[in-house]
Amino acid sequence: MNSLLILIGKxxxxxxxxxxxxxxxxxxxHIALSLNKNFIKDVLAKNPNLKIIxxxxxxxxxxxSKLIRTILEHAKIRVVHNESGANLLNGIAxxxxxxxxxxxxxxxxxxxxxxxxxxxPLVLNELIPHYVILLNLFRDQLDRYxxxxxxxxxxxxxIEQLGHKTIVILNADDPQIAWLGLSLRAKRGNLxxxxxxxxxxxxxxxxxxxxxxxxxxxxxxxxxTKSKIPQHASDSTxxxxxxxxxxYKSISFSHLGNWHCPNCKDKRPKLSISSVTTYPLPxxxxxxxxxxxxxxxxxxxxxxxxxxxxxxxxxxxxxRQEIINVxxxxxxxxLSKNPTxxxxxxxxxxxxxxxxxxxxxxxxxxxxxxxxWIWDVDFEEYLDPQTxxxxxxxxxxxxxxxxxxxxxIKNCSPREAGKxxxxxxxxxxxxxxxxxxxxxxxxxILPTYSAMLEVRKILTGKKIL
Amino acid sequence: xxxxxxxxxxxxxxxxxxxxxxxxFEKRCQWRKIDIEVKKxxxxxxxxxxxxxxxxxxxxxxxxxxxxxxxxLKDKTHVFKDIINRNMPGLYICGAYQFLGNYYKxxxxxxIPGLEILDLYTENPGPxxxxxxxxxxxxxDPVILGTQNAAQRTPESDSRQVRMTTLVGFENHGGRTxxxxxxxxxxKVKVGFGNNGKDGTEGAVYKNSFGTYLHGPILxxxxxxxxxxxxxxxxxxxxxxxxxxxLEDALELNAHETVVKKLRIHx
Numbered sequence: 126m127n128s129l130l131i132l133i134g135k136x137x138x139x140x141x142x143x144x145x146x147x148x149x150x151x152x153x154x155h156i157a158l159s160l161n162k163n164f165i166k167d168v169l170a171k172n173p174n175l176k177i178i179x180x181x182x183x184x185x186x187x188x189x190s191k192l193i194r195t196i197l198e199h200a201k202i203r204v205v206h207n208e209s210g211a212n213l214l215n216g217i218a219x220x221x222x223x224x225x226x227x228x229x230x231x232x233x234x235x236x237x238x239x240x241x242x243x244x245x246p247l248v249l250n251e252l253i254p255h256y257v258i259l260l261n262l263f264r265d266q267l268d269r270y271x272x273x274x275x276x277x278x279x280x281x282x283x284i285e286q287l288g289h290k291t292i293v294i295l296n297a298d299d300p301q302i303a304w305l306g307l308s309l310r311a312k313r314g315n316l317x318x319x320x321x322x323x324x325x326x327x328x329x330x331x332x333x334x335x336x337x338x339x340x341x342x343x344x345x346x347x348x349x350t351k352s353k354i355p356q357h358a359s360d361s362t363x364x365x366x367x368x369x370x371x372x373y374k375s376i377s378f379s380h381l382g383n384w385h386c387p388n389c390k391d392k393r394p395k396l397s398i399s400s401v402t403t404y405p406l407p408x409x410x411x412x413x414x415x416x417x418x419x420x421x422x423x424x425x426x427x428x429x430x431x432x433x434x435x436x437x438x439x440x441x442x443x444x445r446q447e448i449i450n451v452x453x454x455x456x457x458x459x460l461s462k463n464p465t466x467x468x469x470x471x472x473x474x475x476x477x478x479x480x481x482x483x484x485x486x487x488x489x490x491x492x493x494x495x496x497x498w499i500w501d502v503d504f505e506e507y508l509d510p511q512t513x514x515x516x517x518x519x520x521x522x523x524x525x526x527x528x529x530x531x532x533x534i535k536n537c538s539p540r541e542a543g544k545x546x547x548x549x550x551x552x553x554x555x556x557x558x559x560x561x562x563x564x565x566x567x568x569x570i571l572p573t574y575s576a577m578l579e580v581r582k583i584l585t586g587k588k589i590l
Numbered sequence: 591x592x593x594x595x596x597x598x599x600x601x602x603x604x605x606x607x608x609x610x611x612x613x614x615f616e617k618r619c620q621w622r623k624i625d626i627e628v629k630k631x632x633x634x635x636x637x638x639x640x641x642x643x644x645x646x647x648x649x650x651x652x653x654x655x656x657x658x659x660x661x662x663l664k665d666k667t668h669v670f671k672d673i674i675n676r677n678m679p680g681l682y683i684c685g686a687y688q689f690l691g692n693y694y695k696x697x698x699x700x701x702i703p704g705l706e707i708l709d710l711y712t713e714n715p716g717p718x719x720x721x722x723x724x725x726x727x728x729x730x731d732p733v734i735l736g737t738q739n740a741a742q743r744t745p746e747s748d749s750r751q752v753r754m755t756t757l758v759g760f761e762n763h764g765g766r767t768x769x770x771x772x773x774x775x776x777x778k779v780k781v782g783f784g785n786n787g788k789d790g791t792e793g794a795v796y797k798n799s800f801g802t803y804l805h806g807p808i809l810x811x812x813x814x815x816x817x818x819x820x821x822x823x824x825x826x827x828x829x830x831x832x833x834x835x836x837l838e839d840a841l842e843l844n845a846h847e848t849v850v851k852k853l854r855i856h857x
Contacts, residue, residue, distance in 0.1 A: 264605065272605065355601075362601065368658055370633075494724065495760040497805045500610030522845035526810045527610075529841055530617050547841075 127167050127229050130157040134222030150211035150589070154218030165214065165251040168221045171229045177252055178237045178421065179245070181280075182260025182296075184466045185414040186212065186239035188406070189260060191442045192418035194237050199435035200427045203233040208442070209589045212241045214248060242276050246283035257284065258294040258417050259302050263379060264360050264501070265463040266493035273360040277301045285312060289340055294420055296413060297343035297394045298381040304365035306341050306394060342424060344416040346377050346409075347399040355380045356468065356503065366391050377409050378472070379465045398423070401432075405439035406446050408473035410466070444577040449584050454559055454568065456584060461571040462492070464501035471507035474569045479512060481568045483558040484528075485551065485576035486518040492573040496520045504531035513561050515546045517554035518576050522547065551576075552583055591832075592625035593823055596643030598686070599651075599659055600630045606762070608649030608683055610807035614816050615645070622835050624824070633662045637669040643678070645823040650684030650805065659689070663705065671707045679798040679823045683808065687794070687801030688712045688765055697764070708796050709772030712765040721764045726782025726804060727853050728757050728792045730815075731775055754814045756780070758849035759804030767803075769794055776802055781853040798822055811849065813842040 134153030141149040157164045169175065180190045187210050194206045205224045207216045217238055225231050235255075240248050242262075249257075259280065262273050270276055284293060284305060295306045354376065355362045361380045362371055369388035376382035385392035398420045404412055415436070422432050441447050444460040459470040461484075474482070488494050508514070510532055516524045525547045532545075548554035555570075562568040572580050578588040595615055612628055619626040629643060640646075651659070663670065674680065688694050691710040694702045697717055704711070757777060766786035769775060775785070776793025784792035784803065793802035800819070802808060809816040817834050824832045 360605075363655070363658070495606070495762060495805065497607030497610070497760060497807055500607035500613065500807055500810070501604075520845075520848060522841060522848050523811070525841050526845050530610075530613050530810065 126161060127157075127164060127171075128227050130160060130164060131222050131225055131227055131229060133157070134219065138219070138223055149223070150207065150209040150219050151213070151215045152219070153222040154211075154215035154220075157218050157222060158215055164218055165221065168218075168225060168229050168231070169252055172231045175231055175233060176235050176255040178235060178256045178258070179240050179248065179254045180238070180258045180260065180417075181240045181242060181245045182258075182302075183242065183263040183265045183463065184469075185260045185410060185417075186210075187442045188411065188445050189258065189414040189417050190237050190239040192405070192414060192436070192439060193421060195439050196418060196422045196427060196432050196435040197235055197237070197425075199438070200422075200431050202235055204235045204237055205231065205233045206237040207239060210239065210443075212239045213244045214251065217248065217251075242270055243279070246279050249283045249286065253288065254291055256292050256294060256421055257287070258421060259284075259296065259305065260413065260417060261296055261299045261381065261465075262301050262361065263463055263465040264498070266495075273301065277305070277361075277365075281305055281308060284309060292340045292342065292424065294342045294344065294417060294424075295394075296381070296417070297345035297396055298377065298383065298413070299361065300371060300380065300384050300393075301361040301365055303343065303384075303394055304391075306343065307366075307391065310341060342397045342420055343394045344398045344413070344420045345383070345393060345396045346381075346412060346416070347375075347383070347396070348377060348409075349375060355382075364389060364391060377412075378469060381413070401436070403433050403436040405436045406441060407477065408446075408469055410469040410473075411446075443589060444572075444581065449581075451559060451584055454562055454564060455566075456559070456568045456570060458577060458580065459569060459571050460574065460577050462574050464498050467499075467502040467571065468507070470571050471502070471504070474571075475507045475509070477567075477569075479569045480566050481513045481558060481562040483515045483517065483554060483568060483570045484524055485554070485570065485572035485580060486516070486520045486524040487573050487576040487579075488520050489575040491575045496523050499524060499527045502527075504528060508532070513546075513558070515548065515554055515558040515561070517548050517551045518573070521549055551579055555580065555583055591824060591828065592627070593619055593645060593820070593827070594627045594629055594643050596629050596631050596640055596646045598631050598646060598648035599633065599655075599662075601632065602655040602658060603649045603651040603686055605650050605655075606684070606805040607807050608805065611647060611649070611681065611683070611809040611816075614807075614809040614813070615647070615820065618813070618816055618820060618837065621837055624820075633658065637666055640666075640670070640673060644827045645819065646678060646680035646682075648680075648682050648686035648689075650686065656685055656689065660702070667705050670705065674707050674797065674799050677798045677826060679819060679826060680800065681808075681819060682799065682801045684763055684803055684805065687803065688763075688767060690799070690801060691767065692770075694765060708794055708799065708801060709770030710767055710794055710801075711770075712767045714765045719764075721762060722766075722783035722787055722803075723762045724760070724782055725849055725853055726759055726761045726784065726792070727780040727850060728777035728782070728784065728804075729780055730755050730757060730777045731795070733774060734776060734795055754812075754846075756846075756850065757802075757804060757808065757812045757815055758846050758853075759802075759806035759808050759811070761803040762805065763803050767794075772796065776800060798826070806849075811842060811845045813837070813839045 137153045138149040194204050197204045296302045364386040367389040371384045374383040401419050444458045447458045449456045461467040461470040582588045690708040691704040693704050695713040697714040773794040773796045775791035
């Protein structure tokens, strides 16, 4: 039965690829799961030695999983990975179909899966992972995911069911994520060993001695930051335990930082890692992604020098700071899909001294049909009025209004205001923005998810990979 | 001229880009040389500060955050009610709108008492009923607009002449709101769900207080509605008719039109 499903799936995948339909990463799995709902369990039963790493969080899943995959491959470990970002159950099943032999055998050591926020509990029903990384929770597509607290409580229930075989890696700087660990620890009581002290990772490798080994590890940043007040669009700034407003010793961005509760004294857990020597991508958000990936790989005893060389060789994932050359001009894509990710993109390109920006706002299902969130982005802080700004996408006028109200433009014509240009047709908008960009400069494109795929299709002929 | 806006619970009640409404108030006043001050009224604010405002705004929030607010407003309800009854203009979105009503019945039947300022109640019919989510288009009530015949005119409605009669936005709520006799709907639903998805009403108006489910946020794409609120607040403050100087709104109206076009496709 399952061999047949794999055969069907591989055929569907092949057809999809040859037609450039881009459904090869979801359809085969979708078909297999609708014919055998235990397909994932069945395949894993045949491959008991395959270890699974799950990565979940609002932002950074794709980059973090690619970082882990790159490091593991540098360590000569064979990895399968849902690299196209198909992160629902059907995406996971599709990876198995595309990489298994007809006899359902997977000749790999590790499977690295990024997992959608809502799908994490469903995925945990199907498999017992070796590692779970929880990166962060920010407000994102409220029409689809619901509110941050809703997702957090779903996650809490899901990870409480995990046994001691699973190592949970958490972002200590995100109060709601850290709280998952604190509550897990309280629930498990003495059964759980103490977390590893921060100095621990100064040693070259993790001893296999069980008394120091923990199944709960935390990463976080110890940067000195100017601000001690969470940014506007922050959700988790009240104590998850007692609802008191949290205090911060430092804030890296949004609600992430060195937090403590003035009332119940809960505080950021001890960090197992807070810095590494190489950060392959600019931006504070990528520091967290790198720390998460390195922490996992260190706990697998991968040598520092292997990790370092992998980080130096790292190529960004599609749409995540990906560079595309178009007619000897350079375009760099910064997927910007929710307030926090947009703010981080803006801050990063601001630091890169961006002179030419194209923002593309869509309201399709993967983007979230509600575009209200653009008013939670801090354009006021990061947009220089001297920048060439072009706007496109399904909701380009909404974005135009947002930018207009972030600047001191009084009389704004519908198409052009100062250096702001609005063009509904994406192809024309890209051409216009490219034309305005001198050869020595970079055109930074900040698209929502479906817009990013459309931009890639126009620039490379392919939506995903 | 100057205007003070009281922004109630800016960090707790601002889940859906609602701060856009504040930005719109600020900019549209500044562009007209009206001095504007935004007073953030956080947990623990004093009622004295509320008295000094000319226009109030409160956005939507997550459930947990509403519990914190309920606690904070407990001792202030009386004064708050009095201020609203004295015609303080205000805009209340989603969670704030529900909160001003008589009660909110949760999915499990538990009743959360409201502030009992607006004569309305909200019920969540339970997990088997979907949330009401999507783009929405409403036609403003003519009484609200002051476009009804002269006999029905009131001094309040005279200041509410607006250029356009539609509002567009995005709604996302589990609760269904039912209006009592003490309030009027803000408008009629053309496309979308509105208060409860059944009776075709959207929002509520009581004296100068406006409650609505429209996010989007509501004001950037409905500049006529923003100006109406500013005008009401200025006229109440300065006790004379005030004409706001027109602004170039082509971009805003294009954004408005985008939603209208989107929804027409689905009719």
